[in-house]
Structure formats: structure tokens, C-alpha cells
Amino acid sequence: MSASQQDSTEPPVVETDQPLLSVRGLVTEFVTPAGIIHAVNDVSFDVYSGETVGVVGESGSGKSVAVRSVLGLLSQPPGRIVAGEAVFEGHDLLRLDNYALSVIRGSDIAVIFQDPGTSLNPVLTIGSQISEALRIHQDISRTAARRRSVELLQMVGIPNAKARLDEYPHQYSGGMRQRAMIAMAMANRPKLLIADEPTTALDVTTQAQVLDVLKLAKKESEAATILITHDLGLIAEMADRVVVMYAGRVLETGSVFDIFHRPRHPYTIGLLASLPRIDTELDSLHSIRGAPPTTLPTGCAFHPRCDLGKGRARCAEEVPHLNDVGVGHRSACHFHEEIKDEVRAGDINLEHR
Amino acid sequence: MANKNDEDAQTSQPSQGLYDRSPRGSTVLKVEHLVKNFSGPTRLSLHTSPPIQAVSDVSFVAHAGETLGIVGESGCGKTTTARSIVQLIKPTSGRILFRGHDLGKLDRVAKRRVRQEIQYVFQDPSTAFNPRMTVHDVIAEPLRIHGRYKQGGADRVAELLRLVSMEPEHGERYPHEFSGGQRQRIGIVRAIALDAQLLILDEPVSALDTSVQAQVINLLKDLQDRLDLAYVFVAHDLSMIRHICDRVAVMYLGKIVEMGTKTEIFEQPSHPYTQALLSAVPIRDPSLRDSRERILLEGDIPSPSSPPSGCRFRTRCWKAKDICAEEEPVLLDRSGIGHPSACHFATPSSST
Numbered sequence: 001m002s003a004s005q006q007d008s009t010e011p012p013v014v015e016t017d018q019p020l021l022s023v024r025g026l027v028t029e030f031v032t033p034a035g036i037i038h039a040v041n042d043v044s045f046d047v048y049s050g051e052t053v054g055v056v057g058e059s060g061s062g063k064s065v066a067v068r069s070v071l072g073l074l075s076q077p078p079g080r081i082v083a084g085e086a087v088f089e090g091h092d093l094l095r096l097d098n099y100a101l102s103v104i105r106g107s108d109i110a111v112i113f114q115d116p117g118t119s120l121n122p123v124l125t126i127g128s129q130i131s132e133a134l135r136i137h138q139d140i141s142r143t144a145a146r147r148r149s150v151e152l153l154q155m156v157g158i159p160n161a162k163a164r165l166d167e168y169p170h171q172y173s174g175g176m177r178q179r180a181m182i183a184m185a186m187a188n189r190p191k192l193l194i195a196d197e198p199t200t201a202l203d204v205t206t207q208a209q210v211l212d213v214l215k216l217a218k219k220e221s222e223a224a225t226i227l228i229t230h231d232l233g234l235i236a237e238m239a240d241r242v243v244v245m246y247a248g249r250v251l252e253t254g255s256v257f258d259i260f261h262r263p264r265h266p267y268t269i270g271l272l273a274s275l276p277r278i279d280t281e282l283d284s285l286h287s288i289r290g291a292p293p294t295t296l297p298t299g300c301a302f303h304p305r306c307d308l309g310k311g312r313a314r315c316a317e318e319v320p321h322l323n324d325v326g327v328g329h330r331s332a333c334h335f336h337e338e339i340k341d342e343v344r345a346g347d348i349n350l351e352h353r
Numbered sequence: 354m355a356n357k358n359d360e361d362a363q364t365s366q367p368s369q370g371l372y373d374r375s376p377r378g379s380t381v382l383k384v385e386h387l388v389k390n391f392s393g394p395t396r397l398s399l400h401t402s403p404p405i406q407a408v409s410d411v412s413f414v415a416h417a418g419e420t421l422g423i424v425g426e427s428g429c430g431k432t433t434t435a436r437s438i439v440q441l442i443k444p445t446s447g448r449i450l451f452r453g454h455d456l457g458k459l460d461r462v463a464k465r466r467v468r469q470e471i472q473y474v475f476q477d478p479s480t481a482f483n484p485r486m487t488v489h490d491v492i493a494e495p496l497r498i499h500g501r502y503k504q505g506g507a508d509r510v511a512e513l514l515r516l517v518s519m520e521p522e523h524g525e526r527y528p529h530e531f532s533g534g535q536r537q538r539i540g541i542v543r544a545i546a547l548d549a550q551l552l553i554l555d556e557p558v559s560a561l562d563t564s565v566q567a568q569v570i571n572l573l574k575d576l577q578d579r580l581d582l583a584y585v586f587v588a589h590d591l592s593m594i595r596h597i598c599d600r601v602a603v604m605y606l607g608k609i610v611e612m613g614t615k616t617e618i619f620e621q622p623s624h625p626y627t628q629a630l631l632s633a634v635p636i637r638d639p640s641l642r643d644s645r646e647r648i649l650l651e652g653d654i655p656s657p658s659s660p661p662s663g664c665r666f667r668t669r670c671w672k673a674k675d676i677c678a679e680e681e682p683v684l685l686d687r688s689g690i691g692h693p694s695a696c697h698f699a700t701p702s703s704s705t
Binding site: 173207236260275278279305 | 596
């Protein structure tokens with residue numbers, strides 16, 4: 001990627017060939033004693049080879065549930081996939097049986113979870129867990145698997161990898177555990193890497209170390225990546241394209257430059273303006289009123305908190321579809337045309353409360 | 354704002370009566386050489402592990418109408434420092450002076466009085482309230498405890514609820530009926546129900562959804578402007594620190610490594626740890642991502658039960674020389690940049 005990226009000369013988003021993963025119309029619900037929770041509502045997105053797609057949203061926005069549904073990692077019940085398809089290399093993942101899915105998971109698609117403290121097995125050594133990942137999917141000997149495990153640990157920057165292979169997860173620090181998870185995920189050279197809040201449990205300097213490893217791993221393997229996070233800073237740092245989720249819906253999607261420099265949805269604009277920045281001083285933060293909904297509102301999910309809709313009936317009645325607002329840039333707002341070009345993050349033109 | 358170096362004149366004698374409000378800029382809190390060691394776990398009494406040095410010789414002041422940020426990564430001692438100020442943790446040594454009064458030496462009556470003026474806001478508002486009390490009772494509790502509810506207490510609660518855009522009727526509801534952001538705002542107005550002059554805010558927004566954090570931050574700023582409150586704001590989120598704080602203390606492994614105004618810390622950090630910390634924060638602008646130089650630290654934070662000799666950061670520092678292992682750098686302004694830094698080789702850099 002070139003170092004001198006200007007707004008006007010952004011790298012074109014390659015959308016010519018077939019997507020590696022294409023999710024269409026995904027609907028996931030949870031059946032609870034208190035009623036049905038609509039966690040994911042008609043979510044569609046594509047992931048192309050080699051790119052990093054950032055899925056950003058607050059807690060409860062459905063970002064993790066959407067991706068877990070696709071991977072067959074949703075516990076059913078209480079979860080229930082109602083509709084949709086997720087085509088990965090010609091197979092609809094939502095219709096594969098467990099065996100077929102398990103062949104793909106861990107080899108072609110690998111996952112890094114948020115808390116390595118709970119996703120590593122505490123009673124097995126790091127080495128045996130990486131070897132296991134290798135030997136399940138590849139026909140190789142124990143010694144070969146061990147050799148490859150050392151290489152993988154070296155790749156993710158674990159010092160003295162050969163000796164540390166025989167240590168247990170509790171002997172690793174949080175940052176090292178997450179690196180071991182990355183090593184494990186990369187073991188079978190996946191085509192798609194899914195990182196679900198990979199650095200949320202880590203301190204900022206450790207996060208920087210892990211992100212560096214993640215970037216390196218991605219470069220080595222040329223894997224496409226889905227990065228799920230609530231942290232817009234991480235998205236700005238890592239993603240090529242962004243999917244903004246709210247209350248189980250996709251509200252906006254576009255290149256990382258579209259989302260940060262030309263946002264076209266009041267939620268994205270409000271969110272960007274509500275956060276302080278490390279590199280500049282802001283006089284005041286824009287405050288989005290209310291809180292994320294617990295039950296899905298009618299019409300646009302964001303309308304009760306929206307400053308642009310201002311109570312217009314259409315927002316409460318009609319669910320907005322994703323409209324094209326630029327090349328590869330879509331916004332699910334009825335009134336996206338009223339959002340002017342000069343609206344920038346931190347320079348919001350929407351009426352302050 | 355008072356100059357950070359000339360607070361001595363104001364705090365050396367307890368000149369102010371406890372019932373007066375501190376004028377803006379005056380020193381409200383002075384922490385002197387605070388040390389807190391936690392004794393390590395004992396194994397079958399045969400072997401005692403060395404104590405964990407959570408806070409080692411930390412000193413700072415906080416002024417009325419001003420926010421002091423304490424920032425650092427997990428295990429740096431920022432929360433222990435905050436809790437020591439309100440005496441939730443008894444310091445091993447050192448003094449905490451609140452408006453000139455040594456909190457460790459107050460008698461019962463004076464302690465009761467002081468507790469109305471120093472308040473603590475916890476990170477997670479859902480665990481900070483009694484779930485069986487209505488919001489009205491939650492806010493009224495401090496008034497009742499201090500025998501001040503009978504005279505106009507209900508009006509005071511209504512007034513406080515209005516501050517956070519709630520009607521008195523909302524007081525009849527229970528905490529779980531409110532969202533996280535609302536609960537945290539209730540926690541903050543409870544903290545000012547009495548005559549708070551100093552609020553200790555321990556990660557007050559990190560448990561909240563991104564889109565509601567600004568509501569809480571804006572409320573805090575508003576209250577400070579109106580009431581000249583002094584804040585000690587403990588957080589790991591450097592962007593938030595930059596937004597809300599006037600002065601910042603950066604902690605690493607139980608020590609303050611650098612202290613200054615927020616402009617000094619964010620524009621001219623001189624301690625290598627501060628520089629690394631700032632460079633590690635992702636900037637929310639994709640066009641800057643390839644132009645920034647990122648300092649990646651080696652390894653992990655050492656154990657606080659056996660910190661490195663000399664400078665505690667030296668094991669991960671790219672500038673470390675022999676002197677760093679031998680001599681502990683004191684917090685002072687070596688490079689003439691106007692703010693102190695605990696590094697033998699402190700040089701300012703423009704970080705962000």
C-alpha cells in the first residue's frame with residue numbers, strides 16, 4: 001500500500017472478481033423466555049480475497065452474532081438462523097452439515113477470539129494445541145507438526161519459541177497468548193481470518209504489538225480478514241472496507257475513507273463526532289441522545305436517536321434500504337441526500353441538542 | 354489555574370475551614386510520597402512471596418475546577434492510587450492532604466465531614482448501586498446517612514435528577530430500568546448530592562457503549578464548570594484523557610514517569626514510555642495510518658513484586674544504558690521543557 005494516500009487517490013477497492021465470502025440477507029434470532037430477540041436483521045456483506053473488512057458496532061449491534069452465524073458457531077438453541085445465505089468458495093456455509101463445516105473451519109477459515117485466556121485449553125501446552133490444529137487438517141507427523149509450530153511461534157514474535165512451545169497458557173502473558181492464538185489461526189494458511197475483538201482485552205502497548213503481528217500474518221498468508229471491533233481507531237488503522245452495524249442492521253458500508261471522511265449515515269457521523277481524538281483537541285463532544293435499543297424500533301433502527309430524521313414519519317415507518325451514495329459506498333438512511341459534503345468527523349453539521 | 358509548582362503556600366497550613374468551598378485553582382488535594390504494598394500470597398507459611406509494590410512514592414496535587422488525569426496500563430497502580438485517596442485502601446506510607454488536612458490523622462467527626470466532600474465514582478454503574486433501592490433512594494442515601502435528608506432532601510434529589518434530564522418520577526424506578534449511560538449519570542449526581550469538592554473518577558466511561566460515553570463526559574465537564582469541582586480522572590483511554598484533563602500523570606509499574614499539562618504530555622512527551630504509549634494508540638483517521646511512526650515495546654510489564662533496579666522501565670526501553678540500572682531517575686525537569694519526567698535521557702518528541 002502506498003504511503004502517500006490522499007483522499008482523491010485512494011487505492012481502488014477491487015470488486016471485479018467473485019467475493020471470497022458473500023453473506024446475503026442473514027437473519028438471526030434468539031429465543032428467550034422474554035420473547036424473541038432480533039439480533040441480526042437482513043445483513044449482507046462481501047469479503048474479497050486479500051482485503052480487510054472491518055465490522056464495527058457497539059455491544060448488542062449484532063456484529064459478533066452475524067459472524068458466528070456464518071461460521072456455524074452459534075449455539076442453537078437459543079440462537080436460530082431464520083434466513084440468508086453465506087457463500088464461501090461455492091458452498092453455502094449455512095447449509096453445510098457439521099462435519100463439512102469443521103473441515104473448512106480451522107483450515108480455510110480461522111478465527112481469533114477476544115480473550116485468549118478462555119479460548120486456549122489451560123491443561124494442554126501451547127505446542128500441543130498448535131500441533132493439534134495442524135494435524136487435524138493436514139496429514140503430517142508429530143515431529144513435522146512440532147517443527148512447524150516452532151516456526152509459527154517465531155513468526156508471531158514469541159522469544160525463545162522452541163522452549164516456550166512446551167509451556168502452558170498460564171505461563172504466557174496476555175499479549176503472548178493472543179500471539180499464540182494468531183499462530184494457531186495461521187497454522188493451516190487460511191484464506192479467511194476472522195478476528196473478533198482481537199485486542200480488546202489487551203493494554204494499548206500490547207495491542208500495538210499484537211496488531212503488528214496480525215498485519216505480518218496477514219501479509220505472509222495473503223488471507224482476507226474480517227475484523228470485528230467496537231474501536232473505530234482500530235478500524236481506521238487496519239480496515240480497507242467497513243461495515244457499520246447498529247441494532248442488528250447494516251447502516252452504512254464503504255471504503256475506510258468513505259466511512260471516516262465522507263460518512264453518509266447520521267449514526268456514523270454522530271459516533272465519529274462523539275469520540276475524543278488522541279491527535280487533536282476538540283472543544284466538545286457531540287452527544288448522541290438515548291442509548292442503543294434493546295428491542296428493535298420500527299422503521300429505521302436509529303430513528304429514536306437521530307438528529308437528521310427529527311421525527312419525520314417515514315423514518316419510523318419504513319425500513320431504509322442500503323442506497324448507493326458513491327462507488328462501493330452505501331447508506332441506509334432515507335435522507336442521506338441531506339447530508340452535505342462538508343460534514344466531516346468532528347465537524348458535524350447535524351443540529352446539536 | 355494555579356501553577357503546579359507553587360501549591361505549597363496554600364496547603365501547608367489547614368487554613369480553610371472544612372465548610373468553605375475551595376475557590377477555583379486552589380489546591381484541593383495533595384498526595385505526598387504515597388506508597389502501597391500488598392503482601393503477597395503466603396504458601397503454607399513456609400515461604401512468603403515479596404510484597405507487591407502497587408504504588409511506590411507517588412506525589413501530585415489536584416486543584417479546584419481542574420481535572421488531573423492518571424493514565425497507565427493495567428497494573429500500573431492508578432486504581433490503587435485513586436482508592437488510597439478515599440481511604441478505601443490504607444496507604445503503607447505517605448500522606449494524603451485534603452484542603453490541608455491529613456486524611457490519615459482526622460478524628461471521627463472530621464472524617465465524616467470530609468467524606469461528604471470527597472466522592473468516588475466507580476467504573477461499572479450496574480454494580481455500584483443496591484439493586485433493591487429505587488433511584489430516588491440511591492441518590493438520597495448519602496443525604497440520609499449524613500442526616501440531611503429531612504430538610505429539603507426530596508427537593509435536592511429532584512434537582513439532581515433534573516441535572517441529568519430526568520423527571521422526579523423517574524426516581525421511583527429501579528437502577529436496572531435505566532441504560533448504562535443513565536446509570537453512570539445517576540452515579541455521578543449521587544456523588545455530588547452532598548458538598549462534593551473532589552471527585553475520584555475511576556474509569557467512569559470504559560464500561561459504557563461508545564455512543565453514550567459523550568453524554569457522561571459532557572455531564573462531567575458541565576458540573577465542573579458550574580461547581581468548580583476538582584477531578585482525579587483515572588483511565589487507560591488516552592484520547593479520553595486528552596479530552597477531559599487539564600494535567601496528566603503517566604504511571605508505569607507503580608511510579609509516575611511523567612507529569613505535565615495535557616499539551617505538554619500529548620505534544621511534547623519526553624519519557625520513552627509516554628512516547629511509546631502515545632504512539633501505540635490508533636488514530637481515528639485512515640489517511641494517517643502509514644505516516645505514523647510507531648514505537649513497539651519489547652516484552653511485557655515486569656512483575657510489581659520484583660521491579661527492575663534503577664529505572665523500572667529500563668527492561669523495555671530502547672534508550673537504556675548502564676546508569677538506568679544503577680540509579681533511579683527522579684521525576685524532574687531535566688531537558689528544560691517545563692514539565693518533569695523520570696528519565697535520565699528525557700528528550701521531548703512530538704508524538705501525535
